[in-house]
Amino acid sequence: xxxxxxxxxxxxxxxxxxxxxxxLKAADRLRADAAERDIAGADPVAExxxxxxxxxxxxHVPEELGGGGATYEEVLRIVRALAAADTSIAQLAAFHFLGxxxxxxxxxxxxxxxxxxxxxxxxxxxxxxQAAYExxxxxxxxxxxxxxxxxxxxxxxxxxxxxxxxxxxxxxxxVVGGVDVSGLVGRFxxxxxxxxxxxxxxxxxxxxxxxxxGGTTLRDVRVTADDLLGYTHPDTPPTPQETLQVPQGQLAxxxxxxxxxxxxxxxxxEYTRTRSRPWLxxxxxxxxxxxxxxxxxxxxxxxxxxxxxLADKAGELLQAAIDRGGDLTxxxxxxxxxxxxxxxxxxxxxxxxxxxxxFELTGARSTAxxxxxxxxxxxxxxxxxxxxxHYKLLEIGHFALNGRSPEPTYYS
Numbered sequence: 001x002x003x004x005x006x007x008x009x010x011x012x013x014x015x016x017x018x019x020x021x022x023x024l025k026a027a028d029r030l031r032a033d034a035a036e037r038d039i040a041g042a043d044p045v046a047e048x049x050x051x052x053x054x055x056x057x058x059x060h061v062p063e064e065l066g067g068g069g070a071t072y073e074e075v076l077r078i079v080r081a082l083a084a085a086d087t088s089i090a091q092l093a094a095f096h097f098l099g100x101x102x103x104x105x106x107x108x109x110x111x112x113x114x115x116x117x118x119x120x121x122x123x124x125x126x127x128x129x130q131a132a133y134e135x136x137x138x139x140x141x142x143x144x145x146x147x148x149x150x151x152x153x154x155x156x157x158x159x160x161x162x163x164x165x166x167x168x169x170x171x172x173x174x175v176v177g178g179v180d181v182s183g184l185v186g187r188f189x190x191x192x193x194x195x196x197x198x199x200x201x202x203x204x205x206x207x208x209x210x211x212x213x214g215g216t217t218l219r220d221v222r223v224t225a226d227d228l229l230g231y232t233h234p235d236t237p238p239t240p241q242e243t244l245q246v247p248q249g250q251l252a253x254x255x256x257x258x259x260x261x262x263x264x265x266x267x268x269x270e271y272t273r274t275r276s277r278p279w280l281x282x283x284x285x286x287x288x289x290x291x292x293x294x295x296x297x298x299x300x301x302x303x304x305x306x307x308x309x310l311a312d313k314a315g316e317l318l319q320a321a322i323d324r325g326g327d328l329t330x331x332x333x334x335x336x337x338x339x340x341x342x343x344x345x346x347x348x349x350x351x352x353x354x355x356x357x358x359f360e361l362t363g364a365r366s367t368a369x370x371x372x373x374x375x376x377x378x379x380x381x382x383x384x385x386x387x388x389x390h391y392k393l394l395e396i397g398h399f400a401l402n403g404r405s406p407e408p409t410y411y412s
Contacts, residue, residue: 083259
């Protein structure tokens, strides 16, 4: 059995085998031309359509709304399987899975409309977020609704999304349900394309090339109160359960990097078996019999398996925290968050090591662009800069040394 096939969670909804097969099949299709698509760097319209046709976009929508009802632990395994083939598309899928639940946070009518859009119309969801940084998009009162105006420099997936989750700061005089929300932070569901939405098309980084992570500008994009997903109030702190979305996102990133490491290792092993030649002084009849090559692959396999074990443990703990619902305590939230951050840090280090070291084992010819082995390192190196791993280590260290749980923020 390949290391990538070992993606079954210990518990779940009962339909995971179906989704696992769909994810592995989609990954095979993505892997077949991953190198060519990476070089082309086109908007991933066809790739998102592949996910849509696979049925995976609706797996995380609750069963009571007609969706698959997949647990988050199951969703993480899907992300990992996709990332082994194409880390860009796996990143977009991870954001969609998180957004598919976030869109259910409004009123019942919006939740039903949202679920129907994903299930029946195949909506792909992306965010115009970065709520940790000002200025946010401003929501200015306009009759019975609001006009959204502002720009964000990084909006992964927005250019190919059917629906956007837009984080805003309400302008003066903004009222929702009779409550003055002036200055507060909220989230609106915005269908796309729409008048006033402009995608800059300026994502030109060396990794994650198919995430269309360029900027987005909104100019007087109209929404109504019915499109409001929710807002935060400084006098009403979120419950521990409401702050779990950050650990969820961080663990999704960890599985993203882990998938890239597993995919790189699988492709390197296959290259060595079928294409590599033994070094002339090795005395080996085949590259796969060279003890130096065998030993190095053994080390990389140990690293990969250790990251898998830690990611699986973190997934179980985070799912247990989610299942606690409103009974989740701050201490329990802290333990689940630390587990997620441990996995993310370790997967970062393992993925950077594996995706770089494979070239020492596959040789000079493997650096040809046609093989695309470099895409794994470029993707991991680019996305792991999303938020510095050493700050996660500080949070983990404070937990271990001082018993201090990570304070819930936009990145913790």
